[in-house]
Amino acid sequence: MKLGLRLLLGFFLITGIAAFFVLRVFAAEIRPSVARVVEDMLVDTANILAELVEDDLAAMPAGGTLETGHFAQRVREYAERPVDARIWGMSKQSLDYRVYVTDARGRVVLDTGARPGGVAIGQDYSRWRDVALTLKGQYGARATRQVEVDGQPSVLYVAAPIRQGARLIGVLTVAKPMSTVQKFIDRAEREILVKGLWLLGLSLLVGVLVTAWIVWSVRRLRDFAQHVELGQRGGERVQAPELSGELGDLARAMEAMRDRLEDHEHVEHMVRALTHELKSPLAAIGGAAELLHDDLPAHDRHAFATQVQDQAARMQRLVERLLELSKLEHRRRxxxxxxxxxxxxxxxxxxxxxxxxxxxxxxxxxxxxxxxxxxxxxxxxxxxxxxxxxxxxxxxxxxxxxxxxxxxxxxxxxxxxxxxxxxxxxxxxxxxxxxxxxxxxxxxxxxxxxxxxxxxxxxxxxxxxxxxxxxxxxxxxxxxxxxxxxxxxxxxxxxx
CATH class of the missing domain: 3.30.565.10 (Histidine kinase-like ATPase, C-terminal domain)
Incomplete structure (x- = not known):
């Protein structure tokens, strides 16, 4: 498998795993976060309404209800109030709070009747977690799935104590179906998914570009190494590629190595060639020198002496030109x-x-x-x-x-x-x-x-x-x- 494909697959794998876990964490946190926000709002609402209903509940006769009281009338008017609100681009056209009040024994004395089929007035709610915990002086809340309604997420109930002075006289519970905020959750999940896919796509694009740049740099370095090898065999000399970072350092090191190898090869070749070229004049000079030791006629002596001079001049020209050529071959510019x-x-x-x-x-x-x-x-x-x-x-x-x-x-x-x-x-x-x-x-x-x-x-x-x-x-x-x-x-x- 080629280097570029390996890098690309590795980047895809890392990015895909990271995106999967990040998106999963975001999606898993949306619902709990929304529920926490709704619960926080219900706590405030329940406590406010508990203060408002205190007078009516304190004045209620034993065994009575609050259906005809001032507070009950206002709550019904709230439920019938028309509303058309645009919340972050989404329409809200209904008010969804359900409010019920129990006395100190947990008997329901007021219920706005959020569920179809009637209200719960007169029923014993002292077993429900929201009422039971509040009557014990604790924070009372519960989430109940209303399967019979729509099979959608649960309804969140938050209770607040109703006190007259220091005496606990009842409990007020505010309920809100989570289905009313489900559309906001769905939209948030869709946006996270879409933006996550965009992020994944951009990450992959960056990965492709980075991989392409790395592969391009490595291929330039490979081509340079191949040219260096060809240069050692008599090929054309090329300059090291201009690269940054560690690849640039490697390219410069390869160029320095090539120069040292070329210098070594150049010296070796020069020595061999010079030795070959000097053999003939040295042999001629040696032969003439041996003959000059003999008693020769003046004409022959002059001829051999001239031969020695000519061969010496030839060797001098050879050395001088060889030095000139060597200097030229080592110049780069x-x-x-x-x-x-x-x-x-x-x-x-x-x-x-x-x-x-x-x-x-x-x-x-x-x-x-x-x-x-x-x-x-x-x-x-x-x-x-x-x-x-x-x-x-x-x-x-x-x-x-x-x-x-x-x-x-x-x-x-x-x-x-x-x-x-x-x-x-x-x-x-x-x-x-x-x-x-x-x-x-x-x-x-x-x-x-x-x-x-x-x-x-x-x-x-x-x-x-x-x-x-x-x-x-x-x-x-x-x-x-x-x-x-x-x-x-x-x-x-x-x-x-």
């Missing part, structure tokens, strides 16, 4: 950016290369020159152009020419160097720019074909990667055309 006009920069590189070109009897010529400004680091751009020109000189025949051009093409600035030498075989084009990969140079004045360090074009490619550009190799027939492509500088970019 450009440091001294400026807007550079390509044509003057190329002119400077041509001026430095003319001395070597004249030694090889190679001419340097402008083929096309346009104004093209790019954003870059001037020293690195000059390094790339110089290496490219040196490579073209090495691959040119004596008496040949090298053509350079600077032009604009769309949103790019292009610098092209084309020689008229033997060119590069098709199978070797894809490997140009690799470290230590080189093809033999043309022979000069009867000398055997020479092989370069294989680092010049690697330096060129690395410089272009830092500048966000690229290198294009194309057979020119004869020769090879190499084009460096930069993005054109924007007008707002800083200039030198």
């Amino acid at each position: 450009l440091e001294h950016l400026a807007v550079v006009d390509l044509a003057p920069c190329v002119e400077t590189a041509l001026a430095q290369a003319r001395g070597r070109a004249e030694q090889r009897e190679v001419s340097l010529q402008w083929q096309q020159r346009e104004q093209a400004a790019v954003l870059g680091e001037p020293e690195l751009m000059h390094l790339a152009m110089s290496n490219l020109l040196d490579n073209a000189i090495d691959f040119s025949w004596p008496g040949g020419r090298i053509e350079v051009s600077v032009r604009r093409e769309g949103a790019q600035a292009l610098f092209t160097v084309r020689d008229h030498g033997p060119g590069v075989p098709d199978y070797a084009l894809a490997r140009l720019g690799e470290r230590f990969y080189s093809t033999p140079r043309p022979a000069v004045a009867g000398e055997p074909p020479r092989k370069g360090t294989g680092l010049g074009l690697a330096i060129v490619r690395q410089v272009m990667q830092l500048h966000g550009g690229d290198v294009v190799w194309a057979p020119a027939g004869p020769g090879l055309a190499v084009t460096l492509r930069w993005p054109l500088a924007t007008p707002s970019a800083p200039s030198t």
Whole structure:
């Protein structure tokens, strides 16, 4: 099961259980809470009415009733009173109190007759909990389910003592059917259910969004880890994703680990390649040194001494270029950016290369020159152009020419160097720019074909990667055309 599905199911389970218990607690508390509120109101009402009926009950003859008394008349008028009240959006059109009074022995002397079929006058209510407890000087209340009426919730009875001075002369009970407030309870339960479902839905939506964010972050981290693995195998390098919290810390730690692994691999590869490249010149120097110990003719001695010098110079160039390439490969960004006009920069590189070109009897010529400004680091751009020109000189025949051009093409600035030498075989084009990969140079004045360090074009490619550009190799027939492509500088970019 995938991580996102696990998180989502876990969140649904936790939210569902929490919502179930919360809604159940709310629903279970509604009825008791309403009953407590109604009972509290009935206590106040019963005590008020007990004070009002005191005079009538004290004046009632033994064995009599209160049906014709002033209090009984007012209670009947209350029951017949029309009412139409809007209570929180619900209509109330009836008065629901039932009031009955008992004497000191528990005999009913007044009853408003809330139940169908008559009233309870003359009956003995001394066994009912509300009357019995009140006659004993305690708080009397009861709840009785009126099944014969409607099978709905119980009727709540609350009694209050009727006293004349310190003497208990009777009990007044106020009753209210809970069915009259049932509609408020039902509405509250419905609202709680609906709002609970909304809350559950919103919680699940938040859960989906949080899960999606976590999965998105983890997948970015996974993709970065896969790119790191591909990078170790020669794939494209990518930057660590910008994440927050612990995932961000993990991404940065993985990037640091990748840098350390790449450094280790880079050093290991460099050592192997350098060892391989140094074997030939060291063997040549060793052989020449052994022969120089013998008694040789002056001509042979001079030849072997020259060989030692040439191989030493080759090793020096190899080490210098290797150091330059190593520094470039460890750079992550450009440091001294400026807007550079390509044509003057190329002119400077041509001026430095003319001395070597004249030694090889190679001419340097402008083929096309346009104004093209790019954003870059001037020293690195000059390094790339110089290496490219040196490579073209090495691959040119004596008496040949090298053509350079600077032009604009769309949103790019292009610098092209084309020689008229033997060119590069098709199978070797894809490997140009690799470290230590080189093809033999043309022979000069009867000398055997020479092989370069294989680092010049690697330096060129690395410089272009830092500048966000690229290198294009194309057979020119004869020769090879190499084009460096930069993005054109924007007008707002800083200039030198």
